[in-house]
Amino acid sequence: GTVTFLDRQSGMRQELSAITASVSLPDMNSPFALDGVLVWNEQTVTLKAETGPLAGLIAGDNTPVDMSVSAQPVAFSFAGNVENATAPAGPKAAGSFSLDVPADFAGQPDVGPIKFSGSGGTTETLDVDGSIVFNAETINLAVKTGNLNTLLAGERSPLSIDVKSSPVTFAYEGTAVNAPTILADGTINLDIPSLRGLAAWAGS
Numbered sequence: 001g002t003v004t005f006l007d008r009q010s011g012m013r014q015e016l017s018a019i020t021a022s023v024s025l026p027d028m029n030s031p032f033a034l035d036g037v038l039v040w041n042e043q044t045v046t047l048k049a050e051t052g053p054l055a056g057l058i059a060g061d062n063t064p065v066d067m068s069v070s071a072q073p074v075a076f077s078f079a080g081n082v083e084n085a086t087a088p089a090g091p092k093a094a095g096s097f098s099l100d101v102p103a104d105f106a107g108q109p110d111v112g113p114i115k116f117s118g119s120g121g122t123t124e125t126l127d128v129d130g131s132i133v134f135n136a137e138t139i140n141l142a143v144k145t146g147n148l149n150t151l152l153a154g155e156r157s158p159l160s161i162d163v164k165s166s167p168v169t170f171a172y173e174g175t176a177v178n179a180p181t182i183l184a185d186g187t188i189n190l191d192i193p194s195l196r197g198l199a200a201w202a203g204s
Helices: 054-059 148-152 195-201
Strands: 003-006 013-024 031-040 043-053 063-071 074-083 092-101 111-121 126-134 137-145 157-164 169-178 182-191
Antiparallel strands (some): 043 063, 074 092, 092 111, 126 137, 137 157
């Protein structure tokens, strides 16, 4: 089938076509499963999802959710629990996730691949580790936060950032607040062994 979304204000049109899906839902109190494929913006998107009882998910109960989305060339997966899925303020989610973006994504030959994985939730701490290849150099990145909702709501929250690459290492340990701009209070360590190496890494 085909589904078309039209924003009359902006005139933007989005079309989902070639939709094929297999759905399993014996009744509302049973687990829900979806396995489907569609075409969006001329790209094939594969969707897979499994949840606990659908009635509980809609009612806002804490429900297991396992999902993956892959579209050439990006892949994303999440496995954990979701509650208040239909609440106006958005769902609460906690679990593990991964993001995989290959090299030359969006026509950027000097960027990629990008790989990130992490665990945590919107009302819990967030722990993310990953790597980005830039100008053939691998940049390793680790980020840890306190309660993510607290940080996004503009309250001060613990934050640590660790960035390591061949010419540069950077670390921040402290707190941050996002109200209305990001303000940080903590310690910073920066190590640049060679300015010449840094310039070569940056492509200048």
